[in-house]
Amino acid sequence: xxxxxxxxxxxxxxxxxxxxxxxxxxxxxxxxxxxxxxxxxxxxxxxxxxxxxxxxxxxxxxxxxxxxxxxxxxxxxxxxxxxxxxxxxxxxxxxxxxxxxxxxxxxxxxxxxxxxxxxxxxxxxxxxxxxxxxxxxxxxxxxxxxxxxxxxxxxxxxxxxxxxxxxxxxxxxxxxxxxxxxxxxxxxxxxxxxxxxxxxxxxxxxxxxxxxxxxxxxxxxxxxxxxxxxxxxxxxxxxxxxxxxxxxxxxxxxxxxxxxxxxxxxxxxxxxxxxxxxxxxxxxxxxxxxxxxxxxxxxxxxxxxxxxxxxxxxxxxxxxxxxxxxxxxxxxxxxxxxxxxxxxxxxxxxxxxxxxxxxxxxxxxxxxxxxxxxxxxxxxxxxxxxxxxxxxxxxxxxxxxxxxxxxxxxxxxxxxxxxxxxxxxxxx
Ligand SMILES: Cc1ncc(COP(=O)(O)O)c(C=O)c1O
Ligand SMILES: N[C@@H](CCCC[NH3+])C(=O)O
Numbered sequence: 001x002x003x004x005x006x007x008x009x010x011x012x013x014x015x016x017x018x019x020x021x022x023x024x025x026x027x028x029x030x031x032x033x034x035x036x037x038x039x040x041x042x043x044x045x046x047x048x049x050x051x052x053x054x055x056x057x058x059x060x061x062x063x064x065x066x067x068x069x070x071x072x073x074x075x076x077x078x079x080x081x082x083x084x085x086x087x088x089x090x091x092x093x094x095x096x097x098x099x100x101x102x103x104x105x106x107x108x109x110x111x112x113x114x115x116x117x118x119x120x121x122x123x124x125x126x127x128x129x130x131x132x133x134x135x136x137x138x139x140x141x142x143x144x145x146x147x148x149x150x151x152x153x154x155x156x157x158x159x160x161x162x163x164x165x166x167x168x169x170x171x172x173x174x175x176x177x178x179x180x181x182x183x184x185x186x187x188x189x190x191x192x193x194x195x196x197x198x199x200x201x202x203x204x205x206x207x208x209x210x211x212x213x214x215x216x217x218x219x220x221x222x223x224x225x226x227x228x229x230x231x232x233x234x235x236x237x238x239x240x241x242x243x244x245x246x247x248x249x250x251x252x253x254x255x256x257x258x259x260x261x262x263x264x265x266x267x268x269x270x271x272x273x274x275x276x277x278x279x280x281x282x283x284x285x286x287x288x289x290x291x292x293x294x295x296x297x298x299x300x301x302x303x304x305x306x307x308x309x310x311x312x313x314x315x316x317x318x319x320x321x322x323x324x325x326x327x328x329x330x331x332x333x334x335x336x337x338x339x340x341x342x343x344x345x346x347x348x349x350x351x352x353x354x355x356x357x358x359x360x361x362x363x364x365x366x367x368x369x370x371x372x373x374x375x376x377x378x379x380x381x382x383x384x385x386x387x388x389x390x391x392x393x394x395x396x397x398x399x400x401x402x403x404x405x406x407x408x409x410x411x412x413x414x415x416x417x418x419x420x421x422x423x424x425x426x427x428x
Contacts, residue, residue, distance in 0.1 A: 003033040004291055004373070011332045011371065015400040018293055018332045022369055025395055025404060027295040028312035030380045032067075032405075034075055034398035036289035037376075041079045044281055047263030056276050059125065061105045063243050063282030064090040066377040071396045071405035072286060073097035082125065084243070084280035088118045095122065105240065105278060107154065107202070109134075109175050116141045120149060126278070128154045128202040128240060130177055132186055135196060142195030151190065152200035152240050155180040157221040161206035161214045161244070164323050170205025170218060177203070183225055187234045198234070200275065201225055204242025207283060210256040212265050215244070219269040226273055240278040241266065247287040249374050251328050259284065283377040290376020292317050292392070293332070296368045297347065306342040308364050313346025314353040315386040317372060317379050321352040329355075331362040332369035339363060348387045380406075390414060 003014050011018050013031045021031065041060070048058050061082040064073060068090060073083065074097040082103030083094035094104055101122040106115075109130045119127065120142050129135050129151050142149045156177035159170045169176040178186055183201065190198035205218045219241060226236050246256035270277065294312035301307075319325035329344060340363045344356040355372065364370055383392050393408040 001039065003036045003289075004371075006334075009333055011330060013291070013395075013397040013402075016397045016402050018371065019369060021395060021397075021402060022293055022295065022332075025393060026408065027293055027369070028310075028316050028392050029293050029408075030290055030375060030392055030394040031293055032069075032072060032286075032290045032376055032394065032396045034396060037072065037075050037285060038079060040285045040289060041076055041081060044259045044279070044284060045079075047259035048266060048277070048279055050267075058277040058279055059103060059105075061103065061125075061240075061278055061280050062285055063280045064094055065381065066282030067286040067290070067379075068093050068381055069394055069396075069405050070097045071394075071403070073099065075396075076285065082278075084282075088115045091115075091119055091122070091124070101125070105280065107204075107280070111138075113137060113141050116149075117145065120145050120147050123147075126150050126152055126200070126238065126240070127196075128152050129196075130154045132178065132182070132189070135186065135190060135193065135198075139190075139193035139195035144195075147195065149196050150200075150238075151196045151198045152202040152238055153178055153183055153186050153190075153198060154202040154204070154240075155183050155222065155225065157203060157205065157218045159205050159214045159218045159221070161209050162211050163206045163208050163244075163246075166323055167208060168206040170203070170214075180221055180225060184228060184232055187229055187232070191234075200236060200238030200240060201229075202240035202242065202278075204240075204244060204280065207244050208246040209244045210246040212257045212262060215262070216265050216269060219266065223269060223273060226275070237275055238278065239270070239273060239275045240280065241270075243280040243282050243284070245281060245284045247283055247374065247377075249326050249328065251373075285377075287374050287377035290374075290379065292327075292372040292375040292379060294370055294372070296364050296366050296370060298366045299342075299364075305358070306340065308340075308342045308344045310344060310346060310355075310370065312355075312372075312392070313348040313387070313389060314350060315348060315384050315389050316346075316392045317355070317375060318382050318384075319378060320355045321350075322382075327355065327372040327374055329359060329361045330371050330373065331364055332371060334362045335365070335368075348389070385414060388414060 061084040077098040086108035154177040394406040
């Protein structure tokens, strides 16, 4: 069910016309659908929950990095989501949006002592420890606070996830996790450390995965590891299977595996594990719940190409520049069936500020509104103010209601972020 549909020739977000929104908010802006967010959470929850009443419900720890807006997290918190966080900032955002600490997992390779202290003070559910040195520091930090942290070791199973190299995390050459064959030593060492209790294993091999086979290989290795650890006398009560399931970006391509088929594979592989499971979906929940709305500034006929120059740029949505990512483009009010082939570019002074090259799409003219689809994950959160452009505002829609959930800053606020040192203010 797509909650971004045409009504009377105009693209809507749920019951709200994007033309009307653009008139109120100005462009560019991000727009999220509450109904889509909720539906994605429900679909994933159903897919990974045990079929028999009485089975342990998994913890669905939404990966906050995908979209950390308070309104997005609060929407998911109301559905019972937990959070996967990778910084104190994300921890604070999750707590502020109403996710209890008892449902928060702290991942990441570079947790500092201060970050550990902040999370320990909240008594979070679990630390996913990514190196032997981190385990030592966490134990020392927790013990000094009179606490014992529950830990899962994130293992690196050396599996090729078959995704873009920049978002692949489960190969031996990636920085993430401890080599899986060193896990027994890590658990043995953990037994001697006073500030941690190693209760589980975590794995996450990458993002935008479009094939279940690498995930199945990784989960199978985790299952073997759990059996080994138990044989070695370790009590393993938890497994965190990460996130990573891909979403459709191209409307004319086959969809990635569904959450249901992911859930079936997962249930088959984990059926004898007897652990409490955690999942960390990010993109799956928010990716297709958001769009970026922009206005065409002008058309420019180059010698070889037609450029559609829009008022959004790589600073607003960096995925095409960074990963050559494809985002479907739609006109908000299509001009009949007229088509064009063009490069869609922003105003930033970089050649890489290109959203689409030689794209066949609905005809756009100066002043027209257009949208990039699948911009709910890793989009607004990766925005910046390069070229002194204002950070993109965000809007959330729910039925016929809408609200700005992040306002566009003013130029005064942009400039006020800097401070001019005294010596430059003194009269010569
Ligand atoms: C540890 C961890 N968990 C969860 C996620 C969320 O991934 P995705 O948005 O692909 O579901 C990521 C990002 O890839 C991650 O690094
Ligand atoms: N930023 C990446 C995803 C990174 C996933 C981080 N764990 C993207 O846009 O696809």
